Amino acid sequence: MPNNRAVSAQKKIDVAYVAQLARIDLSEEELKTFETQLSQILDYVEMLSRVDISGVPETPIDPHLPTNVLRADEPRPSLDRALALALAPQASGHLWVTPKVVES
Amino acid sequence: MNAAHWTLSDLRRALRAGALTPSDAVEQLLQRIREHDSKINGYLHLNEEAARRAAAQADPNLPLGGIPIAIKDNINVAGEPCTCASKILRGYQAPYDATVITLLKRAGAIPLGRTNLDEFAMGSSTENSSVTTTKNPWDLQRVPGGSSGGSAAVVAGDLAIAALGSDTGGSIRQPAAFCGCVGLKPTYGRVSRYGLVAFASSLDQIGPLTKTVEDAALLLQVLAAPDVMDNTSRPQPVPDYQAALHQDISGLKVGVPREFFTEGLEPCVKRAVREAIDWFRDQGAIVVDLSLPHTPYAVAVYYIIATAEASVNLARFDGVRYGYRAPSPRDILDLYLRTREEGFGPEVKRRIILGTYVLSSGYYDAYYNRAQKVRYLLRRDFEEAFKRCDILLTPTSPTTAFKIGEKNQHPLAMYLADVFTISVNLAGIPGLSLPCGFSPEGLPIGLQILGPHFQEARILAAGHAYEKAHPWVRRRPTTLGDGQ
Numbered sequence: 001m002p003n004n005r006a007v008s009a010q011k012k013i014d015v016a017y018v019a020q021l022a023r024i025d026l027s028e029e030e031l032k033t034f035e036t037q038l039s040q041i042l043d044y045v046e047m048l049s050r051v052d053i054s055g056v057p058e059t060p061i062d063p064h065l066p067t068n069v070l071r072a073d074e075p076r077p078s079l080d081r082a083l084a085l086a087l088a089p090q091a092s093g094h095l096w097v098t099p100k101v102v103e104s
Numbered sequence: 105m106n107a108a109h110w111t112l113s114d115l116r117r118a119l120r121a122g123a124l125t126p127s128d129a130v131e132q133l134l135q136r137i138r139e140h141d142s143k144i145n146g147y148l149h150l151n152e153e154a155a156r157r158a159a160a161q162a163d164p165n166l167p168l169g170g171i172p173i174a175i176k177d178n179i180n181v182a183g184e185p186c187t188c189a190s191k192i193l194r195g196y197q198a199p200y201d202a203t204v205i206t207l208l209k210r211a212g213a214i215p216l217g218r219t220n221l222d223e224f225a226m227g228s229s230t231e232n233s234s235v236t237t238t239k240n241p242w243d244l245q246r247v248p249g250g251s252s253g254g255s256a257a258v259v260a261g262d263l264a265i266a267a268l269g270s271d272t273g274g275s276i277r278q279p280a281a282f283c284g285c286v287g288l289k290p291t292y293g294r295v296s297r298y299g300l301v302a303f304a305s306s307l308d309q310i311g312p313l314t315k316t317v318e319d320a321a322l323l324l325q326v327l328a329a330p331d332v333m334d335n336t337s338r339p340q341p342v343p344d345y346q347a348a349l350h351q352d353i354s355g356l357k358v359g360v361p362r363e364f365f366t367e368g369l370e371p372c373v374k375r376a377v378r379e380a381i382d383w384f385r386d387q388g389a390i391v392v393d394l395s396l397p398h399t400p401y402a403v404a405v406y407y408i409i410a411t412a413e414a415s416v417n418l419a420r421f422d423g424v425r426y427g428y429r430a431p432s433p434r435d436i437l438d439l440y441l442r443t444r445e446e447g448f449g450p451e452v453k454r455r456i457i458l459g460t461y462v463l464s465s466g467y468y469d470a471y472y473n474r475a476q477k478v479r480y481l482l483r484r485d486f487e488e489a490f491k492r493c494d495i496l497l498t499p500t501s502p503t504t505a506f507k508i509g510e511k512n513q514h515p516l517a518m519y520l521a522d523v524f525t526i527s528v529n530l531a532g533i534p535g536l537s538l539p540c541g542f543s544p545e546g547l548p549i550g551l552q553i554l555g556p557h558f559q560e561a562r563i564l565a566a567g568h569a570y571e572k573a574h575p576w577v578r579r580r581p582t583t584l585g586d587g588q
Contacts, residue, residue, distance in 0.1 A: 013461050022415060022460040023422070024453055025441035037515050038458055044516055045404040045471070053477040060480035064293070064532055064557050069335035083199035087426035098424055099433045 013038050108136040109262045109580075112171055112319040119164035119171075126162035126170030129265075130155050130214065133172055137217070137263050140584040143244065145236040146258035148177050149185050149218040158214040166212030168326055173208060174267035176255050177218040178225055179310065180299040181205050184215075188301050189233035190223045192447030193427045202299020203331045204268065204310050211326045217264065219254030223449045224418065225270055225303045227251050228278060228521050231512045232451045239508070240283060241581040242547055246505040249279030255313045256283035260548075261584045266314045266323055270300055272307045273406055274500075274525025277537035280313055281500035281550020284539045284576065286567070287313045288320045291557050292532035293338040295324075296331035304413035305336070307406075307529040315577055317538060317567040321345035324560060340558045348561035349568040354388030356566065359493030363399035364524055370503045376541030376549040377499045380570060384497065387569070392493045396485040401478050402527035403519055408462050408475035409530070415459030421447065454515060483531040490556045495566050498524055500537040500550030528554060536563045539576040548576075 015035045019026045026034065081094065090097040107115055107129045118124055134152060141147050155172065162170035175181055178188045180198035182205075187193045205215060222232035230238045230253025238253045240246040241261035248257040252269030256279035259267050269276040271289035280287025288311045295310045302308060312323035325346065330339040360381055365374065385391050423429035423443030430442035448456070462471035489496060501524060511518045528535040533554055540551035551570070555563040571577065 013457070015457060018457050018461045018464065021464065022456050023419075023437075023440040023444055024448065024456065025445040026453070027445075030450070030453070034454060034457060037454060038461075040516055041407065041458060041519075045408055045475075048401060048404050048408075048474050048478055049470075051398070051401060051474075051478050051481070053474065053481070056477040056480050060477055062480075062483065062532065064291075064338075066293070066336065066338060071332065079199060084425075087196060087199065089423065089426070089429035096425055099435050099439050101436045 013042065106136050107132045108265070110265065111315045112266045112322055113316065115171060115265055116164070116168070119169065126159040126164065126214070127156065129170060130159040130172055130216065133216065133263070133265070136585070140261065141258070141263055143584060144239045144241055144257050144261055144263075146219055146238055146254045146261065146263055147174070147217045148187060148189065148220050148235055148254070151184055151216070154183070155214050155216040162214060163212050168208065168322070169212030170214065171212070172214045172216035172265055174217045174219050174255055174258050174264035175205070175215050176221055176252050176267070176269045178221060178270060178301040179204065179268060180301070181215050181218075184218060186301065187235065188224045189221050189235050190447065190449065190452070191234050191428055192421045192443070196427045200299065203296035203333055204327050205299065207326050207329060213326070217258070219252070219258055219267060221254055222251035223452050224301065224414070225251040225272055225275055226414070226451050226455055228274070228518050229506070229512065230254060230279070231508065232449060234449050237508060240505045241583055242284060243505065243545070244583055246507050246547070247282065249282035249505060251275040252287075252313060253279045256280050256285055256287065259283070259285045259313050259315060261581060263584070266312060266319055268310055269313050270308055270310050271529065272303050272410060273529055274522045276311045276313060277500050277525050277535055277550070277552060278522065280537040281548065282505040284548030285313055285315055286317055286320050287311065287537045288324060288560070289528065289535045290324065290328065290560055291534045292529070293336050294340070294534070294558065294560065295327045296329065296334040296337045298331055298333035302417040304410040305417060306413060307410055317536070317564055317571050318346065318349060320536070321349055321564050321568075343561045345561055345564055349565050351562070351565040353384070353566055353569045356384070356389040356495065357392055357493040358384050358389045359392045359394045359489050359496040361394055361396040361399070361489065361496060361498060363396050364498040368502050369499060370543070372541070372543040373499050373502065373504065373549050377497070377551055380540045380551050381497050383570065383573065394489050394492055396489060396527070398478065398481045398485050399527060402482055402530060403523055405475045405478045405482065405530060406522070406526045407458070407519055408471050409479065411455040411459035412463050412472050413459070415456045415463065418452065418456055423447070451515070479530050482527050486531045486533055494555070495563055496554040498552045498554065500524060500552040504543045504545070504547035504549060524552060533557055534560045534563060536567050538567050538571060540570070540574065541576065542579070
């Protein structure tokens, strides 16, 4: 797959494919509505392709942002397990219960 | 007079003088909320018992001792809901305090009530809330702005002394402008984001919505601090914001960016902001006409970067560990697909789809990478401007509050409403909105003051000087009782 696929003039997102990636089960109606709306938005953002970015570094770092904020690798108190489990839609002992993950 | 009508500063003075107790203040506020909030639906949840307990123990000698503060419903307060106005977080009860809440409590403040917002802070009108529609206290047919519409509405309607909001593309400043109150977005990194439900991690900031600029300074004093739990927070020294309010503004260089005064600006907004600029000039400020040339690209840059970041941040809402879970899932994939389909509202889904797309293989360079480069240019525009001026003055929004339902059919039209606030988040600089007049229909108009990174003291001082000479704050909406 090319790393810089040319963006076609008529902007259309394959909404069903992207929705699958985003793990959202869109309805038929939503697929149609979003395709139209997102197409309009993509047409709008197309203006960025006309900006002269020749002077911009390849990785444009904001100098105001901190870098490499680290701490010593020492254990610290964390979220109380009981409080966390209390939020579980379904729990068993100290485990969250989910539908099966592995194919049988 | 019910203490709900007071400013934070006045309430603090009264509490310290013993004129009333924190319990009195909380009861008076709760009474006013009970009587009037149903007209505007600002609050999603009221924790009366917790507030009463805190009030009984409050020490008025602490910096915010006994002061009730309304909290936007995307900031975690331990033991309380944090719905983000989304179905997907119904039933969630926060197991921890956000750092800003820890700081407020340590300063003696009382979190009281959780306010409505656009779902996951995505919106400019609070119409995207899955729970209720908040109304602008100045005109109940109009929106309060968004996404911190609930916080702005309750402050403007005197159903709160002050509130916390969050701002990713204007979500504190624009509702402040629409509702006629003060809203401050601090410099990115000034206030910890730990405990704020993340929307766009390189843009989000928590900030105060208040009745006066001084109140915003008092709140910011408590909120501004580096935090080990947020590694984007900066250890910049925190000045005395209240003392800094009284800086002399004569000689201040005030930049006026041309791109913020083009067509599309409502005439009354243009007039009110021009008059404010003239006032600064009359005080001895030097007005500098300048350009922020990449302004027309800001909305496009934002809707690529913010949606990309949101698609990542909202991946955690999957029905597994907390919140809504779709019933009877066949398998784990079905759980994800249906939980998120049923749990998210349309605007959230739209933005997740767009964000996923612009990050996907084959499109990352054309969209996300390019947007980050244009962002660099936007930030550089501000850096160049601040070489020639100390602050920038602009309208906060091109229009006054629009009618409920007017813009929510057209996502792009709604996005364009943020044009004056959005580049501020992209650059990371601080921005203050305060009232500068009213439209012929009686709707508030917001003036936006921008400064360089970590210059909140300067923009607060400029705002305070303007506000002292223009007591717009004395005019209150009449839809919520007679001011008693």
